[in-house]
Amino acid sequence: MIDYNITQEWTAGKMVELSTELEKPSPFYFGYDIQQHLLNELSKHEFDKIFFFTEQNMFELYGEELFHELNAKYHCLLEIVPPGEKCKYFPVLEEVCETLIAEGVSKKSLLIAFGGGTVGNIVGLVAGLIYRGIRFIEISTTMTGITDSTLSNKQAVNGSTGKNHFGLYHSPLFIWGDTKYLKTEPPFSKRCGIIEGIKNGFIAEPTFLDYLEKTLNPELNFSQQDLTDLAYKIILSKLEILKQDPSEKHLGIILEYGHTFGHGLEWLLKGKLSHGEAVSYGMKIAAELGKELGFMSQKDVDLHYYFIEEKLGFNNPWPENVTTNLLMEAMIADNKKTGEELRFVMLEKIGQCYNPEGDYLMTVDTKLVEKVLDNYIQKATGKVAVTTA
């Protein structure tokens, strides 16, 4: 049991080693301003070349200095990928793979992903495909990357009909989480990472919610110490769940709380809504559904709104033109990965998920889901939703 109230001191250069707890765990080096240790960790392995992947703006912000530091010791090649989600498509994947072959990548090479979760995902997938798997490391620069995407071995690109449709599991040689990079991460992007931490509190770690209550503020004004401690605790809250299900196939499914609605919204709005924001709506609607099913009290539902809107500042208006019908269709289309029926992770109470069918997912009658969505959209927009039979 973690005591989230114990504050770690995060002086510059202090680094701790965690583990991803997965079937193929990777060492995870975490701290504030820990770049000084990176060359030492790399020196424990042998490489013929390093391919350093980043986006142009990340190269200008931090990557250039790091690239030159590495280049002084290793044979390094710079690979700039398109920014954000734009790098997670087949044409980019193909071009990167062919470029690396032309540049002489070998089984002794190392790929470095320097940037957010998107760079990590494309580089992880390229590393998993080249010669059926070469080594890569992730140096993550966003809250989502440090606290969430690096903690699973899932690497993927998007398809024309949905996110992360094509991918594989490939574990990094190690993960590097340095919170000094978070200083320049835009607040909206940080919120997208922190929302998953709030979710971890709701699904399994209620004492984490007590800590978040004291720590979060909607402007996201944090000292470097507090920001580092927040990231550290979000990581721990996810690892507590992964420890019990390293394959994310049983209990780990609860990490998808709010995601059935969230994925539907993301699918519908095709890149106009970030994953984190979609999950923020998804969690509130899941709470309303829980109330309709008789699990959640109004107080529990209000607690969702309080953390998401008041404490995290995620309170944008409901996306324009998203109706119950459109969202239902999108959820059903996105659901092809798991089956025909709409199934949801539901809370039995704050800190505990309901497990009526043995896999932590619950099949809910479509009419009930539509009713909850109608009410939610009406409340969020002031408009009466029209649901066709």
Ligand SMILES: NC(=O)c1ccc[n+]([C@@H]2O[C@H](COP(=O)([O-])OP(=O)(O)OC[C@H]3O[C@@H](n4cnc5c(N)ncnc54)[C@H](O)[C@@H]3O)[C@@H](O)[C@H]2O)c1
């Ligand atoms: N594998 C998983 O389990 C998993 C989990 C969560 C998210 N993801 C994936 O991660 C991706 C989202 O990652 P993300 O939220 O890190 O977004 P991102 O990688 O798109 O980064 C967001 C933007 O912020 C900028 N940026 C990054 N770091 C910065 C910094 N330190 N300072 C200033 N600007 C910075 C980048 O230029 C980028 O364009 C999605 O594609 C999602 O599918 C995967």
